[in-house]
Amino acid sequence: xxxxxxxxxxxxxxxxxxxxxxxxxxxxxxxxxxxxxxxxxxxxxxxxxxxxxxxxxxxxxxxxxxxxxxxxxxxxxxxxxxxxxxxxxxxxxxxxxxxxxxxxxxxxxxxxxxxxxxxxxxxxxxxxxxxxxxxxxxxxxxxxxxxxxxxxxxxxxxxxxxxxxxxxxxxxxxxxxxxxxxxxxxxxxxxxxxxxxxxxxxxxxxxxxxxxxxxxxxxxxxxxxxxxxxxxxxxxxxxxxxxxxxxxxxxxxxxxxxxxxxxxxxxxxxxxxxxxxxxxxxxxxxxxxxxxxxxxxxxxxxxxxxxxxxxxxxxxxxxxxxxxxxxxxxxxxxxxxxxxxxxxxxxxxxxxx
Ligand code: EPU
Numbered sequence: 310x311x312x313x314x315x316x317x318x319x320x321x322x323x324x325x326x327x328x329x330x331x332x333x334x335x336x337x338x339x340x341x342x343x344x345x346x347x348x349x350x351x352x353x354x355x356x357x358x359x360x361x362x363x364x365x366x367x368x369x370x371x372x373x374x375x376x377x378x379x380x381x382x383x384x385x386x387x388x389x390x391x392x393x394x395x396x397x398x399x400x401x402x403x404x405x406x407x408x409x410x411x412x413x414x415x416x417x418x419x420x421x422x423x424x425x426x427x428x429x430x431x432x433x434x435x436x437x438x439x440x441x442x443x444x445x446x447x448x449x450x451x452x453x454x455x456x457x458x459x460x461x462x463x464x465x466x467x468x469x470x471x472x473x474x475x476x477x478x479x480x481x482x483x484x485x486x487x488x489x490x491x492x493x494x495x496x497x498x499x500x501x502x503x504x505x506x507x508x509x510x511x512x513x514x515x516x517x518x519x520x521x522x523x524x525x526x527x528x529x530x531x532x533x534x535x536x537x538x539x540x541x542x543x544x545x546x547x548x549x550x551x552x553x554x555x556x557x558x559x560x561x562x563x564x565x566x567x568x569x570x571x572x573x574x575x576x577x578x579x580x581x582x583x584x585x586x587x588x589x590x591x592x593x594x595x596x597x598x599x600x601x602x603x604x605x606x607x608x609x610x611x612x613x614x615x616x617x618x619x620x621x622x623x624x625x626x627x628x629x630x631x632x633x634x635x636x637x638x639x640x641x642x643x644x645x646x647x648x649x650x651x652x653x654x655x656x657x658x659x660x661x662x
Pocket of ligand 1: 453456561564584623
């Protein structure tokens with residue numbers, strides 16, 4: 310172990326400008342729930358080319374990627390190396406009169422990419438404004454909001470595969486994207502480090518305004534320009550979702566459940582006002598977990614330092630000093646209550662470690 314440590318330190322010294330290493334690190338500021346777990350080591354890298362050497366040195370150690378820490382709940386200390394991508398370059402790789410293809414390094418803040426697109430008149434991800442997290446994490450859970458998902462713009466994902474020592478680029482059609490799902494949460498989970506994502510954006514307007522209050526908010530700003538849509542979405546999000554800098558949270562803690570139409574119709578008898586989202590998949594419908602938790606009377610409820618957010622019941626919050634274990638215990642109670650009230654099981658969306 311000691312030998313390994315000195316080797317690793319030497320490596321980090323040699324690549325001091327591109328790799329930064331932190332031993333026995335407090336993770337409080339690196340997870341949006343702000344739970345105070347620690348990791349044995351965390352390595353930040355800027356350039357993908359550093360990864361083969363880095364993994365050679367860390368070969369037998371436990372590792373995982375920690376990106377922006379916005380969709381993770383640590384319930385214990387991590388006895389291994391966390392790898393955080395920091396490269397932020399955006400490179401135009403192809404362009405014609407209708408579209409632009411750009412390759413973006415995994416460490417760029419997602420919302421900086423949205424801003425970059427809006428400033429250049431590029432359409433596709435404006436509805437995904439203000440989603441916290443980095444570009445490399447976007448394909449993992451196929452982030453989505455207001456009728457758009459990251460998969461709609463993603464063309465390919467490039468990653469390093471430590472087991473083979475090779476880089477691999479996977480076309481979007483092989484990423485198995487679904488609602489908050491992808492191959493990166495399934496068979497490639499824990500096996501790859503995403504280094505860049507390639508997107509295709511449109512030059513012609515193609516506003517998607519059909520979800521909730523979006524059209525009203527956009528029209529109130531004078532119509533469907535890119536900057537009006539971005540501003541409307543940012544305002545809607547700010548009015549409902551807590552700022553992680555102020556109140557620890559990881560966005561939606563639960564997924565919206567997909568159920569058979571028959572199940573939804575039975576519930577609709579007792580709750581005619583219940584929102585339903587028909588899916589392309591035949592005979593299936595998505596329910597709104599936020600509505601179910603709210604209707605179960607839990608919105609704004611609290612148990613010690615953990616609670617349900619008072620403006621969006623899908624979000625659990627750390628009012629200050631909660632441990633990951635306390636958050637999980639509270640989440641279980643919410644799940645049980647929803648099951649008791651509606652007979653519906655809700656799954657967590659956040660990664661629990
Ligand atoms: N609702 C309530 N009470 C609540 C919350 C919601 O009655 O406390 C109702 C709303 O009135 C609406 C329905 O439930 O009729 C759906 O609510 P909302 O439009 O706020 O969306 P959501 O289904 O709760 C999903 C995403 C969000 C995304 C929004 C907008 C998931 C798990 N969550 O939430 O994503 O911003 O749609 O598109 O799919 C995230 O993933 O972290 C996230 C915030």
